[in-house]
Amino acid sequence: ELESSPKKQQCAISSQWSSDYDESFLDDLSDTDSWFDDEENTSSLSDKEKTLLTLANMGYTVEEASLAMDRCGSCSEASLDELTDCICAAQMAKAADAYLPDDKPAKRLYNEYDKLKKRKSSVYESLSRKNQRGYEKKILNENEMIRIPKPMIGFGVPCLTESCQVTDRNLPEGATGPPYFYYENVALTPKGVWDSISRFLYDIEPEFVDSKYFCAAARKRGYIHNLPIHNRFPLLPLPPLTIHAAFPLTRNWWPTWDTRTKLNCLQTVIGSAKMTHRIRKALENWDREPPLHVQKYVRDECRKWNLVWVGRNKLAPLECDEVEMLLGFPRNHTRGGGISRTDRYKSLGNSFQVDTVAYHLSVLKYLYPGGINLLSLFSGIGGAEVALHRLGITLKNVLSVEISEVNRNIFRSWWEQTNQKGNLIEVPDVQQVDDNFLGQVMDSVGGFDLVVGGSPCNNLAGSNRVSRDGLDGKQSALFYDYYRILDSVRRMSRQE
DNA sequence: TATAATATGATTAGCACC
DNA sequence: GGTGCTAATCATATTATA
Numbered sequence: 001e002l003e004s005s006p007k008k009q010q011c012a013i014s015s016q017w018s019s020d021y022d023e024s025f026l027d028d029l030s031d032t033d034s035w036f037d038d039e040e041n042t043s044s045l046s047d048k049e050k051t052l053l054t055l056a057n058m059g060y061t062v063e064e065a066s067l068a069m070d071r072c073g074s075c076s077e078a079s080l081d082e083l084t085d086c087i088c089a090a091q092m093a094k095a096a097d098a099y100l101p102d103d104k105p106a107k108r109l110y111n112e113y114d115k116l117k118k119r120k121s122s123v124y125e126s127l128s129r130k131n132q133r134g135y136e137k138k139i140l141n142e143n144e145m146i147r148i149p150k151p152m153i154g155f156g157v158p159c160l161t162e163s164c165q166v167t168d169r170n171l172p173e174g175a176t177g178p179p180y181f182y183y184e185n186v187a188l189t190p191k192g193v194w195d196s197i198s199r200f201l202y203d204i205e206p207e208f209v210d211s212k213y214f215c216a217a218a219r220k221r222g223y224i225h226n227l228p229i230h231n232r233f234p235l236l237p238l239p240p241l242t243i244h245a246a247f248p249l250t251r252n253w254w255p256t257w258d259t260r261t262k263l264n265c266l267q268t269v270i271g272s273a274k275m276t277h278r279i280r281k282a283l284e285n286w287d288r289e290p291p292l293h294v295q296k297y298v299r300d301e302c303r304k305w306n307l308v309w310v311g312r313n314k315l316a317p318l319e320c321d322e323v324e325m326l327l328g329f330p331r332n333h334t335r336g337g338g339i340s341r342t343d344r345y346k347s348l349g350n351s352f353q354v355d356t357v358a359y360h361l362s363v364l365k366y367l368y369p370g371g372i373n374l375l376s377l378f379s380g381i382g383g384a385e386v387a388l389h390r391l392g393i394t395l396k397n398v399l400s401v402e403i404s405e406v407n408r409n410i411f412r413s414w415w416e417q418t419n420q421k422g423n424l425i426e427v428p429d430v431q432q433v434d435d436n437f438l439g440q441v442m443d444s445v446g447g448f449d450l451v452v453g454g455s456p457c458n459n460l461a462g463s464n465r466v467s468r469d470g471l472d473g474k475q476s477a478l479f480y481d482y483y484r485i486l487d488s489v490r491r492m493s494r495q496e
Numbered sequence: 497t498a499t500a501a502t503a504t505g506a507t508t509a510g511c512a513c514c
Numbered sequence: 515g516g517t518g519c520t521a522a523t524c525a526t527a528t529t530a531t532a
Contacts, residue, residue: 264523274503303521303522380524464525
């Protein structure tokens, strides 16, 4: 976009602002708010330098700021919004650079893990020489721990790595499909959880992806699947990738010292009105920029509760339909039919990001041009089904398991509204899906092509202050039912 | 009685620094 | 390798309101 922009103009940065300039100097200056507000001190600077100072004051490095100004043209023409969006794009591109297309997939995914292993190997050797077996075992276990890669882009994402996708990977023996399966859960679990999940799901390495590369909100998730990974394609049109692109009206009220370009994870509850009121009162004490400690207070609350600017000193949580849009669902997907606002937030917060999942499932379009039979566990509001539908993959038969009546109503409503021609079987509880029942359904429909599900994250998610008990917690232990049912489907498929 | 609103930290990981 | 900081996070329990 920026390169095709008509007002592209070179804007030479004077040498004193070159990239090797010590940015701590600027930090020191910006820490004194009186200096920044003092017109006399800044009046001697050029517009370019003022803009550069403003961007530095917003927390960007001088390098990022000057590069953005080079790309966007002269400072008077390019707004701060354009410059910060440009910096966001540059940060995304930097993430892509860390993605090394020449390496083997496993190495690329776990390059950070390799570094750790190298660091620890020397320790391991010295302990070995001392013949301390207990320590050996402990360190080996630590080395086996699954680490989350940075950047969190899995085998690639459309907006960054289109030209250098991974074309293949080596699945463990016996893990290949069909039937294909797709499992999802939160990436940031207590230690060891993903190791356990991976061990059950046939030792397949998780693909960790942050949905901030698919939409304007972060969503750090791990996916374990045995799908092919070549010739993936995204849903079109690509959703807006920045807050300002997704919510243009917020530009009018967005202060320069709030440097967010992406929202954080969309959760199951929103911030309270009292909290946004407290922020408003705190901001109204200042005519221009609030002092730094107030800025920090407001920024922290904004990040914690995903607030957006809707007026002067006015912050607000996202509306339900805005969350629907960010997650890739059709507008009003969760609206109506006797569903309360609170329940909408809860159902949406527990759901897939549709564009992300669709990208992974897109390879099925070539494999099953006539459509698929789907076993959908913990279906929720039907994120996987919406993704498949938007990909143009026909849903022939769907066995959907979902405990929440509210969610079942939302999903059935979508199924009817979209005039699905396939056959939908709804079951409220995974316990009802035993081998006997599975056998009957599979005989009737001719087996499943895809088993998809994200098991409950209640006891894994960081937001849970009360019962973050790990994979064996009350709700999250239902993962073992996902495994049980998946394994039954695989066994029965092979018998046929 | 049902729904809505509100208050409630800890566990990770990464980083700079020593 | 220790320490102190920043940062993010598919939620639950209790209280208020309709």
